[in-house]
Amino acid sequence: MLNLMRKKTLKIHSFFGRIKKMKEKKIFQNCIGLLADIYAKEDNIEGKNTANFLLGADCSSINFTENHNSKSYSKIFNSYSSKEEHPLVQEVRKISHLLPWYQSDCEGRLDEELKKQMIMTELVGPNSIIYSSQYELGIYFQFPNVSYYSRRHPAEETFFTLSGKSFWKIEEKKEVESFVGDYIHHPSMASHSNRTSDEHLIACWRWSGDISLEGYKNFK
Ligand SMILES: [Fe+2]
Known part of the structure; x- marks a missing residue:
């Protein structure tokens, strides 16, 4: 009798566990759909290519790869x-x-100090939840009052502001302020820097083209 009850309890737990996992996958799919929508509206062919990749991505067999930072960093993010x-x-x-x-x-x-001022998670990429050797994209968080010095890299890049605000400078152009809904596009090897003031920045970023780090250079 006890064994039968234990088996029933286990079955119920596993049933609710499966429902929970299905709900989590559905939310992840919503995230991918919203990202596709963002990049489809970007005035850039690489944005549109990224959107098409996301629309064709198979999310049915994804597995979340939580790490030891998942809970503590998500608390900060939230x-x-x-x-x-x-x-x-x-x-x-x-x-x-x-x-x-x-x-x-x-x-x-x-440097170590700058590293502590940013938190990110990669959703698509060579080592990510959705595999791609062509695209890398994810969610980026930068604390308030942080300057991220000038850098350049082979990958073409776009940041789209989701929460907060920030300031961006590309090459010798005038610095621009970026708000929720704004796209900041960096052509391959264009020098760019950014900073936050009294507010944080949450953005999604995407890379395409040469997404390796070999050609990444910064200028402190
Ligand atoms: Fe960049």
Whole structure:
């Protein structure tokens, strides 16, 4: 009798576990759909190619690859918000504890202090939740009052602001302020820097073309 009850309880747990996983996958799919929508509207052929890749991505067999930072970094991510936010932020918050967040020094190219001021998670890429050797994209967080010095890299890049605001400078052009809904595009090897002031920045970034880090250079 006890064994039968134990078996029934296990079955119920596994049933609810499966429902939970299905819901999480559905939220992830919503995130990919919203990203596709963002890049389809970008005035750039690489944005549109990225959108097409996302629309064709198979999310049915994805597995979340949580790491030891997932819970603590997602707490930080969820503690920052702004009055106006893109719907993608709300979706990401629902599964942020499952995502592989990290802080990167771009394989030794950035100093330790700057590394601590940014948190990111990659959703598409060579080592990511959705595999791609051509595209890399994810969610990026930068703390308030942080200057990310000038750098350039072979990959073509676009940042799309989802929450907060930031300031961007490309080559010798005048610095521009970026708000929710704005695209900041960097052609391959264009020098760019950015900073936050009193607010944080949450953005999605995408890379295409040569997405390796070999040609990444910064100018402190
Ligand atoms: Fe960049």
